[in-house]
Amino acid sequence: MSQEIVPLKSLEAVLSWQSSSQTELARSSVELSHSFSRCRDTPKTLVCHDMAGGYLNDRFVGGCDGSGYRFYHWQYLDMFIYFSHHLVTIPPPCWTNTAHRHGVQVLGTFITEWNDGKQVCSEFLQSSRDYRSLANKMVEIMKYYGFDGWLINIENVIEEDKVSHLREFVAYLTQRCHSEMTGSKVIWYDSVTRSGELKWQDQLNEENKMFFDACDGIFLNYNWDETKLQNSYNIAGTKRVHDVFVGVDVFGRGCPGGGGYNSCECSQAMTKIRQANLSAAIFAQGWVYETLGAENFTKNEDRFWQLLHDYCSSSTFTSPLLCTSFCQGEGQKYFCKGEVAKDRPWYNLSLQQVQPTFNIQGQRSEGKNLELTTSDGYMGGGCLLLRGEVRREKEKLWFNLFQFDAPVSTVLYVTFTSKGVPDNIKPVLSLTLSKGGNSRVLCLGEEEAEEVVRKKLRTTVEEVWISPHEQDSRFNSWQNRNKWKTRCFRLEERLVCGWNLQGLSVGISADDKEQNIVCLYLGQIQILTEPPSSPSSSVQNLTCSCLKQEERDPGGDNLYSLQWEDAGYRYVQYYNVYQMAGDSVLVGQTLTPSCVLSLNSSCGSELCVQTVRRDGVVIPLTDCPSCHLPD
Template identity: 40%
Template structure:
């Protein structure tokens, strides 16, 4: 709990005694929810790691139920990452669950950090490396911590001198930690930071060589320090190939510069291009430089500029399974929306609620068509943001296509596609969804069109046109449902999803429209019927002087793996449903400021991973 606000927070571990004594089980709110999404095999490609170091860590992201700061730092370019490391200078850095959840949604592994530094680090290493039994026990505790919080491994950063006699034990510890992590979590990783060498000295090498290769041999990879040269990259490549591990060397790039070739910042591409020319993986350090140095006012513009300059050097992730569902929410907003209605007028931030993010280079205005695609916080279907397509209303809107997702999804049966949009009255029918498919060497495209349109492609273009099977409208948003039968797509692979924007008539011009939700589901998808049981409320004691009441609300859900998150509402005889907050797991801490005389009814509303929302009248309730 945060001592000032009484709300739950994720905390690091700073003392080695606390690691030896760690038993787990007392921090359920900090456990991540989602397993890693399945993505296409990227073997044979260099990897991209981001090491998130921002102002000591544990800022707004430490609040496991989200914060009221819509300007909090967020990350949404997951498509280009393989690994995300949550970093701080505490002994053990436990990633807040919002980061693990957001990374896992996108198929990205999330690591914590084990770091020892300076005098205390020297003392710590002397203690846990004293005997084989002690370092094996210490390694087991780190494995247990990762298992409990459900993240994917460790960056190990020993930044202090090691007694020469203990170097072999340090390697033994690293070997033991890696082996035990693989046994507990088969897809896990342990990565060593280029720091201590075989003599025990703290001597950053900026390359893989004979001085640090013993640690590289003991784990899943090495994160090189940032002051490398072309020659050092070449030698690192040669040595990693000799070990048959060409992509387990991560050349560090400090976005703040500090010795990195090109000096980082918006010139980070220079260093990354050098790394890729040597066919090595990369570790991009402190990507939050954009937010820290250029502020929050134009963060989206600057963030897209930063990653827009790197994306072609970072092999992207391709989803391999259905369902694919997103409302394009980035995990923040000025208000919270549910099916087009405002449910909470207050700003918020919660990366757990971030939805699958699309391929982002398109969010740059196009000079050819005088049109751009943007994130919008004012017209939203679900969550805090939607996609806005906007052009110059004085110009005729010519056909414009932008890519949403690259995928590699084998289709073995029919699919149901739902596209939720909001358009101006004279622009109805201006959005087509394009599904690109391949079968061996053959490719085809299915165009899901709102209606047969003057600009619609014809069969001569090798496209298959499909009009909606059902159209419905809710709160100003139009849902179009398409059933694509198995006879059209069976044994094909879905490789891409795009949007094509058209003007509704030859004479019309376009201003803007919005994309609120996209769902691609198996055609036999049935809306899940989730039942909550054992709903209970427990008062948590606070100081006698405090006028703040704290309650633990807990429940059980046999189909919790179908639920994205829960909305928590309170109501009374005199008040309608008031949204209190959101829970990522089956527990919520409710903080009530001031004493309430009326009996309050609490309602728990599941929001499904497939986008459906249970009607409040059907949700489980209890009294407080």
Template identity: 40%
Template sequence: MSSFNETHYKKLDPAPFDPSQPSIPISYPLKTLEDLESRAYFNSFHCPFNISSVPLMKSSSLDDRPRILVCHDMKGGYTDDDKWVQGGDKESAYAIWHWYLIDVFVYFSHNLVTLPPPCWTNTAHRHGVKVLGTFITEFTEGRAICSKLLSTKESAQMYAERLAELAVALGFDGWLINMEVTLDLRQISNLKAFLSHLTQTMHSSVPGSLVIWYDGVTITGSLNYQNQLNEKNKAFFDICDGIFVNYSWEEDYPKKSAAVAGDRQFDVYVGIDAFGRGTYGGGQWNTKVALDVLKRDNVSAAIFAPGWIYETDQPPDFQTAQNRWWSLVEKSWGILKRYPKMLPFFSNFDQGHGFHISIEGKQVSSAPWSNISCQGLQPFLEFRDDPTVDTIKVLVDNKEASYNGGGNITFKGKLADNDTFTARLFQGELFLGELPLYFTYSVKSEGDSELGISLQFSSATNQKSSVLLAPKATSQFSDKFCKTIAPRQVKHPELAPGWSIKDTSIDMNGYTLTEIHALCYRSTPQRNDNAVSDGQDDKFSSTPTEYYAVLGHITIKTNKENSDFPPSSSWVVEGQYIKWSSGPQDSKNLSIKIIWKLRDGSKPRFSTYNIYVEKTAKQVAGGNPVGSVEGNQEYLGVANVQAFYVSNLPIPSGTSSLKFTIQVCDTDGACQELDDSPSFQLDAGGQRNFLS
């Protein structure tokens, strides 16, 4: 995030909040049936910013196997960690990055209609994970809501349609329906009409969408958690896509539930509370106990509140504790998602928070920030609970200067001259056709530390093949890989010191790329002849010394050429809600909503735009203006929709005009040159002009 917003993030809660008025875009829930019925949300200033822009990575159907659903429930939802759509300034913000262990993500709060912030939907979709909102009724207020909701069959269906309309408009994939109130028996038929109509409407509007029922109300209308699928709640299960079973189950309940579900046993999501509140096995660091039972009995799991790690400050730090906790999930269930599965493939290892932001090797911001939408495809790093002194430590690092975004993978430790160390990066299912694959990656290292990329392939007949991409490769790899390729070094004029860009191509027609690893090694050492003659060669080669390397990004695509961006003349850029206010020492503050679209009306394929401002100052001599001086491009932030709101941007005295530039970014990580990007110019007096 740009530093101009930092002071504002600490006092952003407007009171009272008027969603129709321009302000820094936020995500928020609907709290009343009136809000839902009236469609007032669509008239909100914030609505266009809350549309997710990343489609699901893979096909719409769930895999036919036991699945893991994760229900977010983090400090009541809509915290400073995720409610600011354009990002916040909290470098330690909560995030999830083990998406390869998740099939469905539910955003949860105790508000009536919980709309997932688009940051969660964007990053979940990027990893092939479905996202659900939550509709909840509870306590006395919830009973009153249900009385109105279920007063007639027509009202029940109308509210179901309103919920489906929101999911379609905002781009998420369905609903968790959580009724935790006692109902009148006469309301059950309308409740079933509500649930059935919502499910059918979602399916017709969003193929592969889900509506999941929570195990609360029974078929008689009582609030009586069954902790299993049985005859008291199966009627609801039969008319939707699954059931989220309450947490207080006993060891034989999952097996009984599977028997009741029949061929839909994977649609039974058995609850586990990560806090351990009445949950089988005790949750917390013993969550694996419950997961093992569910895996054994071949039903799905619903993990509630994994933010327990963050909320309770588990030692030694959040990064380590989170990696350790999710490693236990992987030990129990294995890897559920695999990527790369499609091209182009790009990862900058960004976890959605950090201390700086870089774009193609050039740092554009040194301010702390958070924005889960910015998560890259997350690596499958293995957690080592007790690494030895001589082991390379591998971690996603958001403190070390990055190549792209705010993260990278750091490899640090000790390594002897002739030793190697491998680290799992990705496990994929990428079938390769006739076109060659082009690999590009960025590396920064110290001394003779070298970093290669190891690729594992499998043929249709299960023949294995391995390829190593490694500069300065030595003969030590000749018997370990089928092929070793020395990638070429790419020149980049604006690259920050220390970074090296490597690229190469590979042809593996008919094979499937199944694994990507990093390989740590040393370039051939310059040995001391005296040491060799003294018989010290073995000692020299076997003594571990410091190793340090950083992997900045990986790109895989079938086209060697850079992305084809529309020329700046193809865009129309406008400013709206322009507001000037006075600042100190004759300065001004500017608030403005910038929007852009393609002139031909077509929908852009892009979902990421970097926003910059350039302030041009008046040049004065003898009290008279004689020209102008262009300023530097100042990074303001990132947009995931075709709009960006600038709030209280300081404009120094003497500024004559402002130029806002929208840098278009493609899915392969490439960004349009700033000089070729669409822009919008505003004079300092508030008169606007347009530049293409």
């Protein structure tokens, strides 16, 4: 059992909301990353996630056994809206955590609908005091849970004498969000007009512009045409044209193109939107999972976003630092340092690692393929599987993974962990750098006997081969199991300082001339400014208490609250909690120094907290603190 996040279903529930020990664990803990950038002068893309009413397996704060929908094409998004048909939709922290890790903002939803919605609006729009009280509480909720703003979706008639108050509510909410959280957003959905009529315009025009002017953008309804797009462009003006998000309903309800894969085809919705130089709001992208099922989800999801690739600007890293095991936040097993720590399906999007910024589908062609596999892994629920056919001796198959625009000003330590099939696979990690009109390609591998070998490819292009660095004892202390191997490299200042990191790729080849099918499991990549830290735990004051009888799991197990302090918390990626008996059993995972677990004491009375650090170091269980379950 894991604590759950729930929406607020009534105006009374919103206005009376207070933080408590019950809500503490449901807060997101990952701040919005500023290590990603997108072109400022290009249209934006948001996703509005509406799936089966929301709050499915993603509602469990600490994750759960089983599976669920996951999103991993973050490089295409500027915003992610979590949507449901409850009055106030608070995004589950797993979505905020993983979106923030990828530099994507997350918005909650405020929605009123039909007759019940009309009554709610009549109440909170009675006076400026009423709508300001609501807005203040919404800002408080946003700050507490750590998301980045609101979608305002009013789908009911507004009494004419209250329309001005509605506009003022939107303006006041926007102003308060901005003052309390830099960069926060409030988006208005195209539904109610300036007269209070419920009449979708499918465009920005004088009927809804008063709300657009009061906030950060408008989400247009789906029944638009090219004329309405041009009207929207003209009304918005050049300074705010990219604040107009044109709705694309992936289920095809009235949307040009008919929805589904058609919503992405060149002749359909996205083409028209981008030709008008407007932003896009993709509604219910989980259509792939809902209608086509989970069995071939990755293949279908990659196909969907491949069709969108040319219409979405991709993010780039603006920092040279990187640490990822490619886990997507679920798996058939949980792997820790190459060993199986949990041998059953699990789902926890908070544990999703940074995903490649290059188009995965674009790495697939005749003779080579790149995909996520959950059959094996180094850390988390899976790893990348690179495979293909080598047709010529010493030929390498190259796979592009990350694009950067990151200045380098210090020595870099690079590690990558992999295993090949067959064992003689020779992986090479390639970093491309630029300075002025010159390029430098650093090839990190084992093919050259000397430490550094330079090759001039062209007048402006230099290739530098670098052998593994084995001098640092902390590198040598790393242990790899089940044929996983970690290679470690030190990139001296003379090679990287003053240069701009542009891209990261991986190449594979084989020694055996008879072996033309090569396969590499890529478990982890790190780019650090210092060697991985020594594996010692900084967890202190670990305590466990049993929650009172009425809060116990109806299944019969006891609920326990586990808390601790961590002097090095800012370096922590997440924690694994084990119940120790004859064997160690993984029973929980959390991003913060606390969790609530449903446990049976007959399975072991001792709990152990293991730290997984941001630099990839995993503290050995023998060095981790433990405590006993209370009697």
